[in-house]
Structure formats: C-alpha cells, structure tokens
Amino acid sequence: MGEVLGFDGSAEVGGSAGSGAGGGSVGGSVGGSRVVSVAIVDDHKFIVEGLGRSFELAGGVRVVGRAHSLAECRRMLEECERAGEGPEVMLLDVSLPDGNSLDALPELVGRWPRVRVLMLTSYAEAAVVARALAAGAAGYILKNSLSEEILEGVMAVAAGAERFLCEEAGGLVALGSGGVVSGAVGGEVVTLTRREREVLGLIVEGYTCREISERIFLSYDTVHDYYKYLRLKLGVNNTASLVREAILLGLV
Numbered sequence: 700m701g702e703v704l705g706f707d708g709s710a711e712v713g714g715s716a717g718s719g720a721g722g723g724s725v726g727g728s729v730g731g732s733r734v735v736s737v738a739i740v741d742d743h744k745f746i747v748e749g750l751g752r753s754f755e756l757a758g759g760v761r762v763v764g765r766a767h768s769l770a771e772c773r774r775m776l777e778e779c780e781r782a783g784e785g786p787e788v789m790l791l792d793v794s795l796p797d798g799n800s801l802d803a804l805p806e807l808v809g810r811w812p813r814v815r816v817l818m819l820t821s822y823a824e825a826a827v828v829a830r831a832l833a834a835g836a837a838g839y840i841l842k843n844s845l846s847e848e849i850l851e852g853v854m855a856v857a858a859g860a861e862r863f864l865c866e867e868a869g870g871l872v873a874l875g876s877g878g879v880v881s882g883a884v885g886g887e888v889v890t891l892t893r894r895e896r897e898v899l900g901l902i903v904e905g906y907t908c909r910e911i912s913e914r915i916f917l918s919y920d921t922v923h924d925y926y927k928y929l930r931l932k933l934g935v936n937n938t939a940s941l942v943r944e945a946i947l948l949g950l951v
Contacts, residue, residue, distance in 0.1 A: 733759070734759055734760065734761050735759060735760050735761070735787050735788060735853060735854060735857040736760075736761050736762075736763045736784065736785070736786045736787050736788075737754065737760050737761065737762050737763065737786055737787070737788050737789070737790065737853055738762070738763060738764035738765070738766070738772075738775060738776070738779070738786035738788075738789040738790070738814075739751065739762060739764070739765050739766075739789075739790045739819075740765075740766045740767070740769075740771075740772045740775075740789060740790065740791045740792060740795070740800070741767065741790070741791075741792040741795075741819065742767045742768065742792065742794075742795050742796050743792075743920070744767060746792075746842070747765050747767070750762075750790065750846075750849070751765070753846045753849075753850070754850065754853075757846070757850050759850075759854065760850065760853060760854075763779055763784045763785075763786050764776070764778075764779050764786055764789075767795075767796070768795050768796050768797045769795050769797050769798050769800060769803050770797055772789075772791070772795075772800075772807070773807075776789075776807075776810075776811050776814070780811070785811065785813060785814060786814055787813070787814065787815060787857045788814070788815045788816075788817060788837075788853050788856055788857050789807075789814050789815070789816050789817070790817050790819040790840075790849075790853070791804075791807075791816050791817070791818055791819065791836075792818075792819055792820055793818060793820040793822055793827065793831070793924075793928065794820070794822075794924050794927045794928045794931065798931065799928065799931045799932075800818075801827070801830055801831055801834055804816065804831070804834040804835050804836060805834055805835055807835075808834075808835035809835075815837040815838075815856040815857065816835065816836045816837055817836065817837060817838045817839070817840055817852050817853065817856060817863065818831045818836050818838070818839045818840065819840050819841075819842060819849070820839075820840075820841065820842060820924070821841065821842050821843075821918075821920065821921040821924045821925075822841075822924070822925075822928070823841055823867060823868070823894070824892040824893075824894055824895070825892075826890065826892050827892065828864070828868050832862065837856040837860075837861070837862060837863065838852050838855075838856055838860075838862055838863030838864060839863075839864050839865065839868040840852050840863070840864075840865040840868065841865055841867050841868060842920075842921075843867075844865045844866075844867070848865050848866065849865075851863075852865065891929075891932070891950060894925070895925060895928070895929060895932075896950065896951070897915065898911060898915070898922060898925045898926070898929065899929055899941075899945050899950060899951055900951045901914065901915070902926065902929075902938065902941065902942065902945075903942050903945055903946065903951045908922045908923045908926055909922075929941060933945065933948075
C-alpha cells in the first residue's frame, strides 16, 4: 500500500479515500457511491487504454480525458473545462514526446488548480520524486505498481489527501537517495541521478536500449524512457548528439 499524507501532515498507510476535501465534485455518483473523474496522459497508448479498462472494471472511477503529449494534455483540459467535466485527478507521465512534464507542471497546476496531479512514471529516483512534489504534484506512482495501488492513489488525492506516494516512491523519499552529478547546458545546470548517469554511460559505450535493459535488469520501456528524458535534459534530439554532449560536459 502507498503512503497517504493528510492535510494535517499526518501520515497514513492505505488511507481511506472516503473522507477528505471539501468543495464540489464533478465526478458524480453511481448507486449513491462517489465516482471520481480522471484524465490519463501518457505517450504509451497501451498504458492509457489499459488503465482505462482497469478503472472501468474496478468501478468508482470515470475516465473523462486521454492525451499522449503535453499539447494534447492542454487541449484535453481546455475541452473538459468547457464541457464542465474537468477531471478531479490527472495521471501524468514525466517524459512526453513534446517535453518534460515536470517543467510544465507549475503551469498546469496554476491554470487548473482543481485538478490533482499524480505523476505516473518509470523514474524510480528520489530526486525526481522530490522535484515533482516541489512543482505541485499531489503524488507519485511508479508504473510497476499494482493497479490496486494506482486506484488507491487516485481515490486518496480525490478525497483530499495532501500527498500520495506509492510504496516504492515512499521508500525512495525516506532513504533520500542522492548520488547526483551535474553539468551545464546553455548556461543552465543539468543534474543527473545515479541511474540516469548509469544509463547514459552505457549509451556512450554503444549499448542499445534493449541491451541496457538486459544489463541493468530494467524493462525496455523504462530504459527507453530514461533515454528520452536524458535527451530532454541535455537539449538534444538524437543519440550521436547525446553522446557528444555527455562527453563534453564530463557527465560520464
């Protein structure tokens, strides 16, 4: 079960989603039970569809919006707002085709303050969790979490929990694992976590994402997400440029 932090700062494990925030709900109800409206933003369509089916089977959640990029996310939220069906909770991936959602998070939270954002990502790094929470996320869930834990997070923040961390993310925060290395791109400091540096080093050595996944025991999709995130961080759009920048900046 995940860690739920209430508005009073008290931590609970497996906190109840049945009590919590004041304010109106746009989710509605079925048979007297509250239904939470949710939006899902992820560039992997099978994840978006799979989560939608999982929520449908579990009940209590209605998917009102789907998007696969930041641009689509903004359009989706605008359309939902016009229709009066704005989501209460949005599951948001970190690495999207048109940008890093952590950079866009303050804007999204500012424009749609009633939407609680739960990061749903492969990045199991304490630094990324901390950055997401600082940018305005209501919680952080790893993609390898059970569907029950994802549902628990949705219900918890919809009910008013200040913060929800899946079990693994909560452990990362508790450990405070750091091990970062920094460089400068365009005058801005770029910080890499230990895992990012490990993946980058293997890319520089010439390994493919498939080979890296087998070497460090991560799924291919997770390694590919790291690859996309590293390109975003270093401001490049292909592997050759990524390798060149990594060497020039002394990141490997």
